[in-house]
Amino acid sequence: MVSTQYYKERAIKILNEWKKGSYAFGIGSLAKVGDFAQKAGKSTMLVVTGWGIEKWTEPVTENIIAFLEERDIDILGVIRGARANAPREDVYRIANQIGKKKPDSIVAVGGGSTIDAVKAASVLAILDSDDVEAYFGQGLVTERLNIEGKEIPPLIAVQTAASSGAHLTKYSNVTDPSTGQKKLIIDEAIVPRWAVFDYTTTIGAPYSITTDGALDGISHCLEVLYGATGRPFFNKALDIAEVGISLVVEDLPKTIDNPKDEEPRVALGLGTDLGGYAIMVGGTNYGHLFSFSLVNKLTHGRACALVNSYTTVFFAPTIEPQLKLIARIFKQAGYIDEDIERYRGRDLGIMVAQGMIKLLKKIKFPTTFDEVGVDDEDKKRILTAAKNPQLWSKLEQAPVSLIVKDSSGKVDKRQTEDNIDGYMGALLDAIRSGKFEKIKNMPQV
Secondary structure: OOHHHHHHHHHHHHHHHHHHEEEEEOOOOOOOOHHHHHOOOEEEEEOOOOOOOOOOOOHHHHHHHHHHHHHEEEEEEEEEOOOOEEEHHHHHHHHHHHHHHHHOOOEEEEHHHHHHHHHHHHOOOOOOOOOHHHEEEHHHHHHHHHHHHHOOOOOHHHOOOOOOOOOOEEEEEEEOOOOEEEEEOOHHHHHEEEEEHHHHHOOOOOOOHHHHHHHHHHHHHHHHHOOHHHHHHHHHHHHHHHHHHHHHHHHHHHHHOOOOOOOOOOOOHHHHHHHHHHHOOOOOOOOHHHHHHHOOOOHHHHHHHHHHHHHHHHHHHHOOOHHHHHHHHHOOOOOOOOHHHHHHHHHHHHHHHHHHHHHHHHHOOOOOOHHHOOOOHHHHHHHHOOHHHHHOOOHOOOOOOOOOOOOOHHHHHHHHHHHHHHHHHHHHHHHHHHHHHHHHOOOOO
């Protein structure tokens, strides 16, 4: 049996090799905020989750302010970060403040929503733009920055939740509350220049934040790994996923049982950080796509975890090597009893999915959409979103492609939409009911 300590050491090595000094992580790393801000200039501005409302943010923020003042950094202001899912209004409010203050750097303190909001807000502020819609998609921020000859102010992302990996990545999720739809900016230009994560800031975090965040980290590793079939990053994805998923699967129950225990919190921090690395190597697929349309019913991590249990069966015939690895991880953790080597294809996928669902039940998560009230209107919204080319990166990054192209490489829109309605529609019916038999696997060419 491989120990948690072994995986922690591997995780630290992987993260250090990746970030090469631009990321300070682990116990006692918070002081590095001042060092990073000093490299950026003489002034900074803090954007803090729940500032002025949530008391838990105050000690962390006060420490950060002290570290900045020790290095003579002029703090131009401290403003409230974003609410859950980074609503557009919060992005515009933060952008307005950045535009007025014009700091040499920005320090974002919080979880994924605040960090994502600051990424998007920085874009709007520097490009004098009042509409984030123009930047949803891939590479559009870099394109505009190059045209205008501008650069985004350096962002120092101080993570406080083991979850999305937003402090390490090129993604910014922003939600339109009027439609309940989340959209995504994907761009290297918005990767934080520096990042800090002292895992002790997560000690005592509420059950929901701990569990949702941990399962978001698993989903990042899992979805990238599933989409790695036939890709040049397959072996790297395999390595990242083995370490990241093992740490979270083994230590999440320990963290729930002992919320103030430091060591499991470190394991979750490292595991979810590797989830952040995973989505810089490859991309997510259906778990994240469906979640974007369910902000009115489920938290992000919860939605992804639930969906991925069923996509495991849909993708199974094309991801057998990946499923063998995941099966071993869940078997070691006690969620699978069967002899893994006896199973293949769809049957292997069902066995792994059942192991995943056992974990969800153990931590008292829903295991079907029906349990949380996902209805026909939600299904329609998910399928409509899947037909939006702005979100097709999620289809392209799946190991089974629903996108149909003609001989010239042009997308056949009608056939693609038929595939979405047929195969994805059946998958949604399975997730709603909990019945794997409703899932229709695509024919293998």
